[in-house]
Amino acid sequence: MEVNTEPFINPLVDADMTQDSVVQRLLDRVKKEERHINQFSPSIYMAPRTLRDTSPTSFNPQVVSIGPLHREDEKVQAFEVRKTSYLIDLMRRAKSPQEEILKLCVEKVYTSMEKIKACYVWTKAYGDAEIADMMIMDACFILEFLLKVSISKARSEGILQSNVIFYDLVLLENQIPFFILDEIFQCTVLEFSPNVSLLELIYPVLSYVNIFKEHVKINNISVNNTYHILSLLHQCYKPPDNIKKGHRKSTIPSAVNLDRAGVNFKPNKDPTWFMGMEVKLYMFPCFIGSWSKPTLRIPVLEIYDFTEIVLRNLIAYEQSGQTHSYVTSYAIAMDMLVDTQEDVAKLELYWWISFTSKYCDAYWPKNIANMKRTYFSSPWNIIALVAGIILFAVTVVQTIFTIKST
Template identity: 30%
Template sequence: MSDNVTISIDSLLNGLSSAPSNPSIFRVGDHLRSINPEAYDPEIIAIGPFHRGKHHLQNMEKHKVRYLKLVLQRKEESTVEIYVTALRHLEDRAQKCYAEDIQLDEHEFVKMLLLDGCFIIEFLRKFQNLKCRDEDDPIFQYGYIQSHLLHDLMVFENQIPFFIIDSLFNMIKIDKGDKINSLIWPLLQNGIFPLQDLPEAPETQHHLLGIVHDLQCSSFAKRLSHIDFMETENINSAIELQEAGIAFEKSESDSFFDIELKNKSMIIPVWEISDSTESLFRNMIAYEYYLTGSPQRYVTDYVFFMHCLVHSPEDAKLLRRSGIISNFLGADEMVYRVINQLGKNIIISDKFSYSNIFHIVNIHCGRTRNIWMATLRRDYFSSPWALISLLAAITLLVLTIIQITFAILSYYYLDTLACLGKAFELNVRRMEAIQQLDLKSDDAEKSGLSETSVYLIKNTDAGLDAPLLEPPQNEGIMSLEDSSENVKRGIVEESSCFSFNLFEGIILICKWTNMIQAVCEMSQAVCKWLCDCLAGGDSDNCIQETS
């Protein structure tokens, strides 16, 4: 028994290669694949060994042979012998690029490399130059086939080593000055990752997906080399950041990685989200996850950044209105779902690319004043209804204060003010009566009447309940001038502390107190009803009740 164990272990040890391989093409693990398995599978064509043999991909095999024939015709060659010979020298190196054993013999493996490599080169050539396309080529007659092919060429499991493509291209090309990167450039320019300027080719070229990834990230990687990274934190959603005073602006940068924070404004390049976005980014994330030798995961960090910003469809709507998200899916809910799905089960870089931005944002949001402002915007200014509710509550408070004030005035001062008003009114009447009687007294004196007669005339014509003048002291009756002066002096002294307009206004207010209280009570009822409706969020039912 022990001999069998020894033999078994020895055979395993002997089966190991002398040096560990450094694979660059993997099958995606369940921790990533489980979120969206279809994103990691090709749709119409198998490139490489992992999906070879699937029934729904067999239709494109004849197109691979057709494209190889076009290559031979253009080169005026009748056999593939020189290509097969060249690939046999690269076979062992190519097999080590795969993370698992290939279930193909060496002949089938070389055949696969030749057909797949020539197809990719010919497709990219036709994709770049319209003149190279044949009129009867079904791949370019139907647009949906091109979109499916572009998707499949960016699937992480659907790759062959890039040095195979490069070797075949150098054998196939007509012009010796042509380079393979000139074929990849239109692939970027026409929708995968739109760029304005062609970046330098990366030093390490694993496969087509890796080339596209590295071309897109190269400029951003150089900028990060001059940054001191902070400890990884998290940030609030876009809506919450806006409430805290941070604005969002669209950047004109040609790389969507170039996110900046300037003067409380987060400047983010445009991100076009379409049907192919989730699959493309998932495969980029998978490539970074399995890539060795690099501590940075640029796409993963970017997705995590956007995942932090977009916690709801409202966040997606805010970024769309700011010009940051270009939505080709339709509803903001769909954008939210894509970003939410992309952010699951991902592992960001140890040196998170946006750690400095996160740190500054959290310092800003942690200030007490900004917290208060965020709470105020969220609770009272998040919508027109919330603002109306706040104004209604303020109005209710003011009306309540007015009602209490007039209730106090009515209780303590109404009787006193009424009496003072009547006294002042009586004095005014006396003043007017004296002014009217001055003329009559003058006429009486001119007629030779005594002071007593004048006294009687004034009291009789005044028509008042109490005499305006006392009888003259001389012969029982005071002189007319002395009596008139006494009355006028008393009136002036009694009324000097009051203003007629003031008393008249106070009396008017007192008379209207009950009516004002009734209006206040009715306004309070309306405001309470409005606040209840808005606080409950059922504004439609409130409107129906009113009608």
Template identity: 25%
Template structure:
């Protein structure tokens, strides 16, 4: 019976046995799959709480530094949820908030928050990039031509040839004070690295070991190019040679002229710096060709090519045991030479980088003065060109140089003579003016240079205006035709945020000019002088005509009475 029952069951279950077996296999695989998914989920949870923020590692900005396990790749749904979190709408519902990764994020963001938020505020020590919309007007005026300082242009292929000078000057500085080893310089640079990091908008290179190397090499190079270090003579074989300063005097007329004599020729030396090692060139390769001198001055005074001054102070202090005030005085004197073409003042104010020092030396003597009887905007009239002012009786005379007044100190004397410090327009003028204006636009400083640029731009709005000012000795044109000067000033103030009708240091001068221009008496006198007194013969003719007219009137009067 048993056997027949068994046969009957198999026979009856011929169709059901495969179904039962298939169901069992599916169940086994389902349980196994669920177990694997659970293990992976628990593993990801332990690492990053099943993180909806796992893709932050690829996000730009400071969030790019957040760590993320490679084996926990977020799904599309997770990335969608994380977007709402980044946008500030809070964590998505149902997300676990425990785990070590959230703690790492909190600690990281709490450390970064004060530093990054501080960058939004306008600060004097900040070194900004020039906006692309502004730099596109004249790219050569804002970009370094020969050497880069700081992180913004570091690594530019066209500037790499100047790196040998940085190593050369590093060796010279190390030889100045052999009691201070290279390690000490690097420790000082590493100590200020975090402070330097807060001075730039883009600072990713500074926080690495390469950042300390960059600060040291760039700082040594700037001090060397400025020629303010008393570099000692070195012996090469049996001879002793001295190095001349690499930045010599600037031209008072056109060009920045540097005298470079034969450099030292020390034996080649290897200098190992942290993770980077580079063979140094001999001093022969450190000779600077004459065609680079203008480029050096250009690069030292670029807004995007600045290094915080406290870095130079650190290096100078270690090399010479000198004080920051001593270095500041030397830099001030060197800037005076670099910009010898322009009238500058002597200043004792502190500065954060070389371009700010340059800006302070252009500060007008009447910087804090303004018009006491300023009128509302809608009553102000457009400024007049030099030709129109001349026809109205305004004279133009060059102002003699003195150490208490700068290029910007324009003054109207006796209401009829506009005294203007002589403006030399040369190849470097565009770079100097544009970077000074860009510095003003990026900071809380007064727009002295912007006001001056607008003022001179209105005076020289046409080539005829330039011709007149050149004739009067107020302008010296070394860049070409008078139209080029006029075009230069017209382009200089493009995209500059400045309202000429607001209060500024030239407001009172503008008001006086407007009053003189609108004076009817001045116009008649000016017309008489310009049209009838241009030569002695015209003067004699006018006088003779006046005498004849007077005699005729007198004769007529006597004839009537008689």
């Protein structure tokens, strides 16, 4: 009789042990992620796919790569070698020896290395030395570029290319952490210009890419709550503290329907909030007393070559959940207000829309000329373009529901 010498394994016990190990692995994973979230949440990442797929070029830098996410893009390689010249120019401004300044910059970056890594959703692995080199080089480029702008020397780089760089600096996927930019600023610019603030230095960028007629203000911006330059622009659009922030869901009739109901449309001059919409009642005398004429005052949106890009990046940033969805709410409100080309035409009669000719770098004039022939050849084409930009809010709504359902 043959004896089975293999150990007896109770399948029920083995199943229990397997389930326990899976539970433990999941608990370990949750605890690890909780520690990571509590320390620092990523603020620089690729845009949500539902937004990116509809317009990939809205998130890709055209001239200069900042940070790791687009560092290997073919389009920005030509400018990578030029960053060194900006670093040299910045060091030449300082009184201290270059070696001392660079050593201090490296120390600052290495001290914050883990915090820097936590700011990104990485698409490729980089070593600490590569990250340090990247952060210092990109921060020095930004600071020197801003200094050149502030003293009217950016024209030496060419007006067209400089204009595009402004927009590259506010792309969600093209950022370095603001605290690192501030650290390098303190090590370099403050060393030779102690009375300059970083916010004042960045202001020309915020002003240039501003999508509304009203001038941006930085008086109430907190650097401590700023993740990067796009985050800084987003803060410029937040409502003041005295405006109640609610979460009420309401429906806005279309512009045509409001007009039929007797509502006038006017630009919101000197608004309390950039994106604020308000209804005012104006009393007019008549033979039986007086009657009121409601007027809807709307923010003045400037339509130019990069308006859509700025809007898309601000909305993509809001999808992180780390900030309020001011711009998204504005886009959704405009989507309800503008439902057809007739709505756009109705608003166009009352609502002043500025078409600003802001060109791009040297290799874009032909493309822009084609765009003008296509979209600006007639008033109806202009209306269609405005409608297309505003109605992209539909994509925003779809993104919100997609994110909430996952």
